Amino acid sequence: MADRLVCRDCHRVLDVEEGEQCPVCGSNSLTEDWAGYVVIAHPERSEIAAEMEIDEPGKYALKVR
Known part of the structure; x- marks a missing residue:
């Protein structure tokens, strides 16, 4: 999962590319x-x-930096 991005605002774990929107x-x-x-x-x-x-x-990150 480490290669997935997380939205800093809603903490959702996403399957998107760098530069895309949540x-x-x-x-x-x-x-x-x-x-x-x-x-x-x-x-x-x-x-x-x-x-x-x-x-x-959905999937949500517990700690987002």
């Missing part, structure tokens, strides 16, 4: 400098999703 929030602020991730399947029932303010299912 397809979720539209941000251009993407990074390879991240650690750990969590898969949120049911954000409405997840305490982790609530803590991270996530309302869409």
Whole structure:
């Protein structure tokens, strides 16, 4: 997973190329400098999703620099 980019704004783990936008929030602020991730399947029932303010299912980085 280390070769994937993460959006600095929404923390979504993405399958995009350098220079592209985040397809979720539209941000251009993407990074390879991240650690750990969590898969949120049911954000409405997840305490982790609530803590991270996530309302869409997907893969999210835990630490983004």
